[in-house]
Amino acid sequence: MSKRIEAKNVDIYYSKFKAVEDVNMVIEPRAVTAFIGPSGCGKTTFLRTLNRMHEVIPGAYVDGRIDLDGEDLYGPGVDPVNVRRKVGMVFQRPNPFPTMSIKENVLAGLRLNNKSAGTSEQDEIAEKALRGANLWEEVKNRLDLPGSGLSGGQQQRLCIARAIAMSPEVLLMDEPCSALDPISTLAIEDLIQELKATYTIVIVTHNMQQAARVSDTTAFFNIAGTGQPGKLIEMDSTEKIFSTPTVKATEDYITGRFG
Numbered sequence: 001m002s003k004r005i006e007a008k009n010v011d012i013y014y015s016k017f018k019a020v021e022d023v024n025m026v027i028e029p030r031a032v033t034a035f036i037g038p039s040g041c042g043k044t045t046f047l048r049t050l051n052r053m054h055e056v057i058p059g060a061y062v063d064g065r066i067d068l069d070g071e072d073l074y075g076p077g078v079d080p081v082n083v084r085r086k087v088g089m090v091f092q093r094p095n096p097f098p099t100m101s102i103k104e105n106v107l108a109g110l111r112l113n114n115k116s117a118g119t120s121e122q123d124e125i126a127e128k129a130l131r132g133a134n135l136w137e138e139v140k141n142r143l144d145l146p147g148s149g150l151s152g153g154q155q156q157r158l159c160i161a162r163a164i165a166m167s168p169e170v171l172l173m174d175e176p177c178s179a180l181d182p183i184s185t186l187a188i189e190d191l192i193q194e195l196k197a198t199y200t201i202v203i204v205t206h207n208m209q210q211a212a213r214v215s216d217t218t219a220f221f222n223i224a225g226t227g228q229p230g231k232l233i234e235m236d237s238t239e240k241i242f243s244t245p246t247v248k249a250t251e252d253y254i255t256g257r258f259g
């Protein structure tokens, strides 16, 4: 299920503005890759190109190539909706559909993709996804109550369950803990560790300790100044990036000297 991502010479634009320049990287399956770097260096922008979410912004486009196990995500005839099914995304703020029940939330992606399933199959899919997101025990007796009634941390795990229910190959997480308290954050970090056995995981985080705790590989992005494109500066094992980075800017950033 887990797939390898390879980006080659990727430039990313918002109309005429080049926000990210010439990214080349390999993201390994069954591992967690963290994107770190100062505000505006293009972490989120690059993340959103990995499931073709970037192009939903008017005027936004991507140059270069992004492969999922050798298959060009931007190739002719590739359906972006299908890409987003394979490459799921979890956002900064938990965003369950407020009028839907917990179970309906988990199944929402499947319904949007017109996947029909019988009631018992739906129940099975929902239970499996909620177990996968470490939420089942907390919600199994209130599956038909609104998802908005859960705590922030539970809502974020519900959003992860919603992503997992689609049987994705990759999970993209854009600062998934930034709106959560420390206990809920730890629950999500534990969950990420479990999920990496099954999925390719990419996480954007501003929290250096979190990157060090959860990721196997870290990519440091930087920006030379306002209006300049962000660039990938260095990517290596998380242990190397946090102990002996090759580039001085990486060291300055992880030691809190800038950003």
Ligand SMILES: Nc1ncnc2c1ncn2[C@@H]1O[C@H](COP(=O)(O)OP(=O)(O)OP(=O)(O)O)[C@@H](O)[C@H]1O
Pocket (backbone or CB within 6 Å): 014, 017, 019, 037, 038, 039, 040, 041, 042, 043, 044, 045, 046, 057, 227, 230
């Ligand atoms: N919708 C948009 N339209 C135009 N420019 C945008 C848009 N979204 C982001 N940008 C610009 O693209 C650049 C990269 O932004 P991005 O949000 O990817 O950075 P980031 O590293 O994720 O920042 P942060 O850590 O603050 O979330 C910035 O200059 C930003 O202003």
